[in-house]
Amino acid sequence: MAKGKVRRRARKILGEEPVALVWCEIHKPIPAPPKDVHRAAGKGRLTSRQHWLVYAGAVVFFFVVVPVIVIGSLGRKDTPRAGRGRSRERDRGQNPVDGVFDGDWNLTAGQLLLRWYGHSPSPKRLVMLTRDRICVAASPRRRLSPTKADDFRTVTEFTLDEARIEAAAGQPRGYATFRLAFADGSWLEMGRLGEPEDADHFLRTVSG
Known part of the structure; x- marks a missing residue:
């Protein structure tokens, strides 16, 4: 379970107690976008910085x-x-984006992917749910401990009219994924959920 300082940081950022939170990653490599799309988005890096x-x-x-x-x-x-x-x-050709996202770089999910590593060199993101928002936070560090990281900050947030979480109940621990689905029809799949108790609670919350 996330340590007290992680939850305190989450409360400070959100202004309220999170309904659920979980560290997660894009669990497959980000596919290469068209060059013109990548250039228009600032040509940000699409991979994490390795040790x-x-x-x-x-x-x-x-x-x-x-x-x-x-x-x-x-x-x-x-x-x-x-x-x-x-x-x-x-x-x-049949599966050009390998299940990472819907494939349209111009929609919300694609634009979020293009800027993924611009927010943090680490692939990990903390998804926090409140009663009316979905917040995505990142730590500026390349390597972090999901139980102890307390320097994360919000990089983007959505109202429940703009986005929702889709997840199947009863997924095997260690292989569970969920989708961040947006009102424009785009979606982004997340996996490698950190901390079993946080992951279980998060999946129960969004699939219940």
């Missing part, structure tokens, strides 16, 4: 692991299966 150890690991992988794999594969011939590439292209 330096991640980059160090990538260097080790590239200069140590990859050569070993290449050497081990010398002499083996892999005949490409006919139609494999076309099949993958066809799958991508």
Whole structure:
């Protein structure tokens, strides 16, 4: 469960006790938007800033692991299966945004995605519900603890006429997702819900 200082910060931001709150993420990579759309939105970054150890690991992988794999594969011939590439292209064409959002970059969900990492280098967002609002908050830090973070601030909020939460009841813990659905028909799917008690209470609240 969120620690006292997290809830105190939430109360201070909202001006009231939240009905439910949960840390969550966009649980799949943000798809690449059209270049003109990305440029019009300020060309903000679409990925999180990784810790330096991640980059160090990538260097080790590239200069140590990859050569070993290449050497081990010398002499083996892999005949490409006919139609494999076309099949993958066809799958991508059928589902170009992979369930992240509705696909229209000009609507509310798409515009929110374009500015996702402009608010914080961390992928985590705190979704807070009140009786008449849905508030999305972020911490300025790249890495944070969902139970202890108390420096988050609201990055956007919606009235219940502008947005709603859609979620199925009884989802398995660890795989649960919900959708932030907007009045213009767009939607954004969230997952990787933090803190089991917060997640369970949040899903019960929005699916009840």
